[in-house]
Amino acid sequence: MFKIVRREELAGGxxxxxxxxAPLIARKVKPxxxxxxxxxxxxxxxxxxxxxxxxxxxxxxxxYMVVGKSTxxxxxxxxxxxxxxxxxxxxxxxxxxxxxKVVCVGGGTGIAVLHPIARALxxxxxxxxxxxxxxxxxxxxLEGKMRVISDEMFICTDDGSYGYHGFVTDVLKKVLKENxxxxxxxxxxxxxxxxxxxxxxxxxxxxxIVSLNPIMIDGTGMCGGCRVSIGGxxxxxxxDGPEFDGHEVDYDELMLRLSAYKExxxxxxxxxxxxxxxxxxxx
Amino acid sequence: MTEKSSITKLLPRQKMPEQDPLVRRRNFxxxxxxxxxxxxxxxxSRCLQCKKPGCVSGCPVNIDIPAFIHHITEGDFTAxxxxxxxxxxxxxxxxxxxxxxxxxxxxxxxxxxxxxxxIGHLERFVADYERIHNLAHPPPKAPSTGKKxxxxxxxxxxxxxxxxxxxxxHEVTIxxxxxKPGGVLIYGIPEFRLPKEIVAQEVERLEQLxxxxxxxxVVGRTVTLxxxxxxxxxxxxxxVGAGLPKFLNIPGENLVGVxxxxxxxxxxxxxxxxxxxxxxxxxxxxxxxxxxxxxNVAMDAARTxxxxxxxxxxxxxxxxxxxxxARLEEIHHxxxxxxxxxxxxxxxxxxxxxxxxxxxxxxxRMELGEPDESGRRKPVPVKGSEFVTECDLAIVAVGTGAxxxxxxxTSDLKLNKxxxxxxxxxxxxxxxxxxxxxxxxxTGSATVILAMGAGRxxxxxxHNYLTWGW
Numbered sequence: 170m171f172k173i174v175r176r177e178e179l180a181g182g183x184x185x186x187x188x189x190x191a192p193l194i195a196r197k198v199k200p201x202x203x204x205x206x207x208x209x210x211x212x213x214x215x216x217x218x219x220x221x222x223x224x225x226x227x228x229x230x231x232x233y234m235v236v237g238k239s240t241x242x243x244x245x246x247x248x249x250x251x252x253x254x255x256x257x258x259x260x261x262x263x264x265x266x267x268x269x270k271v272v273c274v275g276g277g278t279g280i281a282v283l284h285p286i287a288r289a290l291x292x293x294x295x296x297x298x299x300x301x302x303x304x305x306x307x308x309x310x311l312e313g314k315m316r317v318i319s320d321e322m323f324i325c326t327d328d329g330s331y332g333y334h335g336f337v338t339d340v341l342k343k344v345l346k347e348n349x350x351x352x353x354x355x356x357x358x359x360x361x362x363x364x365x366x367x368x369x370x371x372x373x374x375x376x377x378i379v380s381l382n383p384i385m386i387d388g389t390g391m392c393g394g395c396r397v398s399i400g401g402x403x404x405x406x407x408x409d410g411p412e413f414d415g416h417e418v419d420y421d422e423l424m425l426r427l428s429a430y431k432e433x434x435x436x437x438x439x440x441x442x443x444x445x446x447x448x449x450x451x452x
Numbered sequence: 453m454t455e456k457s458s459i460t461k462l463l464p465r466q467k468m469p470e471q472d473p474l475v476r477r478r479n480f481x482x483x484x485x486x487x488x489x490x491x492x493x494x495x496x497s498r499c500l501q502c503k504k505p506g507c508v509s510g511c512p513v514n515i516d517i518p519a520f521i522h523h524i525t526e527g528d529f530t531a532x533x534x535x536x537x538x539x540x541x542x543x544x545x546x547x548x549x550x551x552x553x554x555x556x557x558x559x560x561x562x563x564x565x566x567x568x569x570x571i572g573h574l575e576r577f578v579a580d581y582e583r584i585h586n587l588a589h590p591p592p593k594a595p596s597t598g599k600k601x602x603x604x605x606x607x608x609x610x611x612x613x614x615x616x617x618x619x620x621x622h623e624v625t626i627x628x629x630x631x632k633p634g635g636v637l638i639y640g641i642p643e644f645r646l647p648k649e650i651v652a653q654e655v656e657r658l659e660q661l662x663x664x665x666x667x668x669x670v671v672g673r674t675v676t677l678x679x680x681x682x683x684x685x686x687x688x689x690x691x692v693g694a695g696l697p698k699f700l701n702i703p704g705e706n707l708v709g710v711x712x713x714x715x716x717x718x719x720x721x722x723x724x725x726x727x728x729x730x731x732x733x734x735x736x737x738x739x740x741x742x743x744x745x746x747x748n749v750a751m752d753a754a755r756t757x758x759x760x761x762x763x764x765x766x767x768x769x770x771x772x773x774x775x776x777x778a779r780l781e782e783i784h785h786x787x788x789x790x791x792x793x794x795x796x797x798x799x800x801x802x803x804x805x806x807x808x809x810x811x812x813x814x815x816x817r818m819e820l821g822e823p824d825e826s827g828r829r830k831p832v833p834v835k836g837s838e839f840v841t842e843c844d845l846a847i848v849a850v851g852t853g854a855x856x857x858x859x860x861x862t863s864d865l866k867l868n869k870x871x872x873x874x875x876x877x878x879x880x881x882x883x884x885x886x887x888x889x890x891x892x893x894x895t896g897s898a899t900v901i902l903a904m905g906a907g908r909x910x911x912x913x914x915h916n917y918l919t920w921g922w
Contacts, residue, residue: 193674207631213723213732214631239732254631256668386723386733389629389670390855391639391695392715396706403699403706408857422706425808429708430734 170251171206174228180308184234184278185244186220191255192227194219200285201263201380201412204229205388207254208246213239216385218411219258220281229255232281232310259388260411263378267294268352272344273319274337274366275301276358280311282380283357284318290355291318298348299323300340302358306331338365345373353378356415360424367415377415381406383426398422465567466495473788477758480643480726483785484548484573489527492577496524498562499569506559507571512905513612515539517556517571524574533582536575537591541615541658542608542904544583544650545637547576550901551779583653590661594621599918602627602685604671604858607635608900609691609891611655612907613914614663620915625664625685627675630722633665635693636892637900639722640714642752644759645782648721672858677865677887687886687914690873691907694892696853700744704802705848709736709810713745713753713849720756738845741765742813744799745849746776747897751783753847754791765791766843770798770818770831796820798833803840812842852897872896880910885922888914 175188194204203218221230235244246252263286271290275283280301291297299319303309304327316322323340324332333340337358345351354377356366363379370377383395383406390408397406398419404410469485470476476483487495499521507517515536523532536543552558552572560568582588599622603610606628614624632638634651659665669675677688697712699705716735719725725735741757743750746769757765767786769776772795776783787793796818803812817837820829854871866874866883873882873889880888890906892898 193669197674211724211731242732254668256629256631256670256674258673259670386715386718387630387695389673389695389857391697392718393697393699393712394715396699398706403701422808425708426706429736 170253171255172251173246173248174226175230176246176248179232179310180303183308184232184310185240186230186232187243187246188221188223188228188230189252189255190227191229191257194255194257195222195224195227195229198222198229198258199262200265200289202258202260203388203411204231204255204257204259205385206231206243206252206256208239208242209253212242212253214254214256214386214388215239215243216259216382216388216407218282218380220284222285232278234278256388259407261409263289263355263412265289265293270296270298270348270351271353271355272298272300272341272348272351274341274354274356274358274362275299275315276337276362277303277308278310279358279362279380280309280315283355284311284314286355286357287315288318290353291320295353296320298344298351300325300337300344302326302332302337302340304328336365337362338369341366342369345369345375351375354415355379360420360427363415363418364420367418367420371416378412379415379418380411381413381418381423382411383423384429397426463494463498465498465570466491466573468570468573473785473790476644477755477789478761480759482647483644486580487573487577489581492524492529492574493527495570496521496574499525500561502561506561507556507569510559511539511556512901513539513908515556515575520578521569521571521574524578529578529581530585530587532578533588534591536578537588539908540904541612542654542900543575544579544654545608545646546901546904547572547574547579548646548650549637549641549899551899553780555901583650590657591619593619593661596623597621597918599623599686600625600684601914601918602680602688603691604677604688605629605635605691605693605891605893606633606655606665607637607691607693607891607903609693609903609907609910610635610689611658612904613689613691613888613890613911615658615661616908616911617914618658618661618663620911622915622918623664624662625666627669627671628665628667629670629692631667632722633667635691639718640749640752642717642721642756643726644755645752670857672861677858677862677884681886686918687888689880689907689910689914690858690882690887690889690893691891691903692855692858692893694852694854694872694897696855697848698851698853699848700799700850702799702801704804704810707802707804707810708808709738709804709844710802710846710848711736713743713749713847714852716753716847717749717756720760726756726760735760736845737761738843739763740843741845741847742768742841742843743847743849744768745851746771746778747849747851748778748782749851750847750849751778751786751791753849755786755789757845757847758789758791762845766794767791768794768797768799768813768815770796771828772796772820775820775828796831798831799846800838802846810844810846812840813846814838814840852892854893854896858893870896878909879913880906881913886917 400417557568723733818831891903
């Protein structure tokens with residue numbers, strides 16, 4: 170069992186942070202890599218990017234939003250409980266080097282994935298401009314942590330409840346117009362956000378890294394479920410990624426593939442059959 | 453004429469009772485039901501006890517087949533299993549999934565004129581008898597040598613190495629990337645062909661002998677081979693299989709509804725997707741399912757689709773029936789259950805709707821030309837014969853390649869051009885000192901028993917190394 174040593178509810182309980190004992194993984198994991206978690210015997214294998222690591226304590230931190238049955242099950246785990254399985258570190262680490270000025274764009278829980286990468290870029294000597302956003306003020310996470318590692322930071326909310334009223338991509342455009350010396354953009358968040366960010370950076374001809382989150386089972390290249398089209402070539406996000414050149418990704422295909430099990434998952438989440446055989450209650 | 457040969461003449465090969473095809477096509481219970489004591493003893497009595505038995509040399513792990521069959525004729529099933537255990541740590545598995553017809557049974561002298569002795573059925577019988585009665589004594593274990601061996605991968609090759617080396621007195625730890633041990637036996641082979649309970653029991657028997665199993669460790673990622681040496685392991689066996697699905701590289705392959713057989717079978721078997729929603733992992737349920745390929749994995753996927761509720765399941769294979777690599781028994785079982793075979797047919801494009809979901813496949817008819825490098829006649833497309841057929845789920849079962857995770861993380865391991873590990877075939881030694889490899893990561897996709905044979909040879913060589921040096 171992989172024990173949870175710290176649990177925090179962020180964004181009013183819709184986003185959960187778990188710090189988990191996984192000493193072998195903690196020793197190895199690098200920014201950009203992910204783990205697969207399985208809560209219980211009957212649970213699914215769910216990939217989550219490692220948001221933080223404490224090598225001395227032998228722990229890793231994951232941050233996830235509750236979206237379906239499996240993450241709802243994760244949410245029930247308290248400090249002292251554990252995951253049946255945590256596997257990793259998986260995927261290629263982010264390529265970190267000093268390029269000069271970088272823009273790190275994070276949306277929603279994508280900020281949790283972005284933070285260790287942005288921090289590594291800062292430590293490598295880059296000038297880091299961060300743009301983070303969420304639907305509203307309550308859903309914005311890791312503001313403090315991002316501020317610490319950013320030379321400049323912009324915040325936006327879709328409803329205008331905090332920071333700029335608008336999308337991170339609006340701010341990205343503005344920042345790129347004002348900073349002609351940006352060498353790299355890292356954009357992590359919902360697929361439509363990454364797509365929009367990549368379209369903007371394409372105009373400015375700036376190299377852009379995105380982190381993809383396709384459906385995945387084993388995370389070791391075995392099932393092929395996470396295949397994505399990158400520049401017309403098929404890649405497996407688990408072993409070739411999860412990060413790719415944002416200008417090469419077929420986002421529309423990724424979105425379709427992500428929706429493959431939507432109906433099943435909704436069935437599972439909302440219409441659990443009655444254990445004693447009574448007729449299903451309509452939710 | 454001796455008494456024995458006259459019995460042989462009288463007695464036909466005893467058929468193993470099976471679930472009715474019309475019933476079993478909708479359940480995940482095992483298809484063959486196993487011999488009764490009477491059937492097993494009758495079948496065993498057909499064995500001629502040859503002085504120079506072809507069956508033993510036909511078996512990749514050289515089980516003393518006449519000896520174990522002789523014990524069955526005497527009703528001593530415990531002695532029979534102990535005899536098998538001398539050479540084979542996984543008899544309940546091998547009795548079910550080995551291609552006996554081309555191995556032990558393929559070399560049986562009775563098979564020259566009539567039906568070979570059902571060696572596989574008998575092996576399964578004694579293994580199952582022992583699982584129920586638990587009377588046999590495991591082979592004796594040598595005193596501890598103080599040497600530590602790491603086995604990477606808990607499939608048939610790894611389990612065999614572990615079983616052999618623990619008996620020779622070495623300390624053995626198996627590292628498995630999945631959350632359950634068994635490798636392909638767990639994720640790949642369906643419940644109706646190999647119940648997971650049986651694999652679990654064979655693994656448990658190894659644990660009782662002292663083998664340690666560490667799941668959730670991806671060697672190459674969580675820990676490297678060099679780090680294992682630093683941790684005090686004296687030798688390492690790599691048996692990670694060939695888990696990298698091959699695709700057809702034709703348009704539309706990323707449509708929703710096109711899956712690799714690996715994904716489909718892993719969802720169903722390892723993650724128990726067939727028990728959804730009791731288990732959380734869904735499996736796509738097609739009504740009109742097409743499986744592409746002609747091997748055992750294709751048969752497994754097709755029969756699984758039927759059991760998950762498909763109305764129609766077709767196998768599309770580009771060669772003819774004679775070239776199909778699947779076991780005859782598997783093809784036969786699939787046919788009985790109502791799987792259709794579209795032979796000499798090759799997909800050229802997957803067709804999707806506006807939502808990106810699969811709705812059909814465009815295929816082309818094939819004809820057989822000259823034999824290729826594999827010795828099989830090469831399929832050639834018939835010009836202008838393209839046609840589109842509807843389907844809502846397609847499973848690609850055209851083989852697997854070498855998974856690069858471990859090999860990429862180990863710089864001094866020599867590979868061939870396809871990424872498989874190069875070894876000395878007699879010993880399984882790799883180019884890296886203290887590291888052996890065997891099974892599908894050396895040969896490419898093959899059979900359970902061939903992986904076990906490789907494991908056996910590697911274990912012998914590892915033991916020699918630990919005793920005498922490299």
